[in-house]
Amino acid sequence: MAGSGKGKGRGVNRRQFVGNLLRTACGVGLMGMGLGMYSRQASSLPAMAIRPPGALPEEEFLGACIRCGLCVRDCPYDILKLGQLGDEVVAGTPYFTARTGPCEMCEDIPCIPACPTNALDHELTDINESRMGLAVVVDQETCIAFLGLRCEVCFNVCPIRGDAITLDYQHNTRSGKHALFIPVVHSDACTGCGLCEKACILDEAAIKVFPTHLAKGELGKHYRIGWEEKEKSGKSLVTPDAEHQYNLPEGVRYDLQGKGLIIESEEDKSELPVSSNPLDVLNRGFGEQ
Amino acid sequence: MARKPRPGKEATRTKGFLRAHKWLILRRLSQFGILGLFLLGPLAGIWVVKGNLAYSETLEVLPLTDPHVLLQAVLAGVVPHLDALIGVAIVVVVYMIIGGRVFCSWVCPVNLVTDLACCTRRALDIRSSTLISRNSRYWMLGLTLVLPLVTGSIVWELVNPVSMMFRGIVFGLGMAWVILLGIFLFDIFVSKEGWCGRVCPVGAFYSLLGSKSLVRVVAEDRDKCDDCMDCFEVCPEEQVIRPALKGADKGIGPVILSSNCTNCGRCIDVCAEDVFHFGSRFANEKSIAAETKERPFVDAA
Numbered sequence: 001m002a003g004s005g006k007g008k009g010r011g012v013n014r015r016q017f018v019g020n021l022l023r024t025a026c027g028v029g030l031m032g033m034g035l036g037m038y039s040r041q042a043s044s045l046p047a048m049a050i051r052p053p054g055a056l057p058e059e060e061f062l063g064a065c066i067r068c069g070l071c072v073r074d075c076p077y078d079i080l081k082l083g084q085l086g087d088e089v090v091a092g093t094p095y096f097t098a099r100t101g102p103c104e105m106c107e108d109i110p111c112i113p114a115c116p117t118n119a120l121d122h123e124l125t126d127i128n129e130s131r132m133g134l135a136v137v138v139d140q141e142t143c144i145a146f147l148g149l150r151c152e153v154c155f156n157v158c159p160i161r162g163d164a165i166t167l168d169y170q171h172n173t174r175s176g177k178h179a180l181f182i183p184v185v186h187s188d189a190c191t192g193c194g195l196c197e198k199a200c201i202l203d204e205a206a207i208k209v210f211p212t213h214l215a216k217g218e219l220g221k222h223y224r225i226g227w228e229e230k231e232k233s234g235k236s237l238v239t240p241d242a243e244h245q246y247n248l249p250e251g252v253r254y255d256l257q258g259k260g261l262i263i264e265s266e267e268d269k270s271e272l273p274v275s276s277n278p279l280d281v282l283n284r285g286f287g288e289q
Numbered sequence: 290m291a292r293k294p295r296p297g298k299e300a301t302r303t304k305g306f307l308r309a310h311k312w313l314i315l316r317r318l319s320q321f322g323i324l325g326l327f328l329l330g331p332l333a334g335i336w337v338v339k340g341n342l343a344y345s346e347t348l349e350v351l352p353l354t355d356p357h358v359l360l361q362a363v364l365a366g367v368v369p370h371l372d373a374l375i376g377v378a379i380v381v382v383v384y385m386i387i388g389g390r391v392f393c394s395w396v397c398p399v400n401l402v403t404d405l406a407c408c409t410r411r412a413l414d415i416r417s418s419t420l421i422s423r424n425s426r427y428w429m430l431g432l433t434l435v436l437p438l439v440t441g442s443i444v445w446e447l448v449n450p451v452s453m454m455f456r457g458i459v460f461g462l463g464m465a466w467v468i469l470l471g472i473f474l475f476d477i478f479v480s481k482e483g484w485c486g487r488v489c490p491v492g493a494f495y496s497l498l499g500s501k502s503l504v505r506v507v508a509e510d511r512d513k514c515d516d517c518m519d520c521f522e523v524c525p526e527e528q529v530i531r532p533a534l535k536g537a538d539k540g541i542g543p544v545i546l547s548s549n550c551t552n553c554g555r556c557i558d559v560c561a562e563d564v565f566h567f568g569s570r571f572a573n574e575k576s577i578a579a580e581t582k583e584r585p586f587v588d589a590a
Binding site: 020023024025027028031032035036038039040042059060062063064065066067068069070072073074081082083084085086087090091092115116117118119122 | 330336339340341343344345346352354355358359362365366367368369370372373376421422424425428429431432435436437439440441442443444445446447448452453456457459460461462463464465467468
């Protein structure tokens with residue numbers, strides 16, 4: 001051996017061999033580092049790109065999707081696109097843009113069985129259970145419902161109408177005499193299909209669908225909601241509920257829902273302390289004399 | 290410096306254009322035909338094949354899966370569906386028979402780019418080449434398999450020019466042409482046969498897949514070789530020819546056994562003496578047997 005390498009007749013000595021090996025390894029290693037960093041940077045999904053129904057969480061999705069495009073082919077509405085190099089979406093992975101082409105929520109979800117690798121979860125069979133993203137009323141200043149106008153387009157086009165988006169009736173303090181019909185999205189029902197964003201009548205939609213992790217807040221893990229815990233256990237967990245005592249004159253009680261102070265004798269119309277008829281007050285005393 | 294005539298000129302003169310370009314023409318037909326089949330759907334609405342090279346469905350029944358990309362996905366933690374596994378099995382078996390790197394020369398669209406680069410290189414008479422080891426591709430292959438293990442993501446597919454070009458043609462190219470232009474220039478100015486012959490991990494994968502494949506180019510009539518060097522000139526993996534063509538003295542059989550031979554058949558085309566033919570890897574045993582049978586006869590003569 002002794003560095004001559006003649007045994008193999010290739011005219012490469014040990015020094016050259018090790019040198020070549022190191023050069024190749026370094027080159028490939030550098031490339032790997034570059035690729036790894038690029039992949040971390042590239043794997044953040046932009047806010048406007050929504051994955052097809054059943055897509056695994058983004059990180060797992062990028063490990064599972066082999067970029068074959070069969071979901072794109074099997075989408076009957078042709079809304080799915082594959083990301084291209086230079087797009088913000090990872091090249092070759094499927095997505096749709098709600099504003100221009102929302103998911104039409106096919107009942108048989110044809111894009112899912114098309115997926116050969118479970119990047120779109122085959123367990124999902126009910127499209128209403130899919131969570132592609134979450135709709136958010138992003139701008140209360142331009143949404144015309146907040147301006148006091150009747151619109152409700154997002155509410156009406158919602159495929160899970162009345163559950164995913166409800167209308168909250170509020171007093172219009174500006175006019176003083178009208179109601180506001182405020183759209184409210186509920187994450188327990190919204191699939192993120194994007195039909196509402198597509199339908200929003202504004203030039204730039206006031207309701208938008210975002211990937212769920214961008215749209216949804218999350219309570220601290222330690223957080224317990226008192227009334228839920230109370231309901232679960234059947235009693236207050238901290239101190240027993242004491243009935244609040246008001247120091248009120250006799251015959252008067254306080255009930256907020258009953259609109260505040262209630263004079264008990266008022267309820268009993270026959271026994272008013274003061275008659276509602278002013279003549280009774282004026283004539284009071286005459287009968288006694 | 291006097292330039293050598295184009296390789297294959299002599300073959301064209303003696304065998305005629307068609308016979309001297311037979312495998313090249315068939316190969317181009319295969320490459321464009323496969324692309325055409327995939328494009329028939331989106332362009333003409335005739336859905337013979339759906340998908341791309343990563344995974345496709347032919348006539349709604351035949352699944353075909355790229356084993357390299359599926360392996361990466363599995364390493365990233367995926368449990369593929371039955372269709373994908375059947376697709377892999379079919380592809381693996383086929384390439385184990387016809388030669389792994391048949392993918393490179395008969396299917397891969399990047400081959401069109403690198404062949405064009407090779408042509409340009411020859412036309413511009415560029416001889417200089419940065420030495421990149423032909424083994425680099427196996428390191429690259431290792432890299433493509435380690436990255437999904439480490440990151441949980443199919444990292445190589447972010448930049449893989451092979452899938453990107455094919456997918457680009459079928460689904461929309463985007464900026465992928467930049468990578469292809471890069472490969473084209475790399476092959477012309479940086480390294481001869483640089484991409485396909487030295488760097489591409491996809492080719493490396495298929496070479497391993499076909500390392501025991503049946504169909505091989507055989508230098509059957511190697512004794513007729515007149516050392517014109519045309520086969521070496523056109524071969525994208527010229528190192529694979531020498532043992533088979535010149536190994537008679539060393540007792541090496543005439544079958545090109547290297548798994549990096551892409552079975553492109555260009556050597557068969559350009560040989561005016563018709564030294565090469567397609568045959569099986571077992572042709573070695575036959576020919577050695579024949580030689581030993583012949584020898585006493587020759588000796589007797």
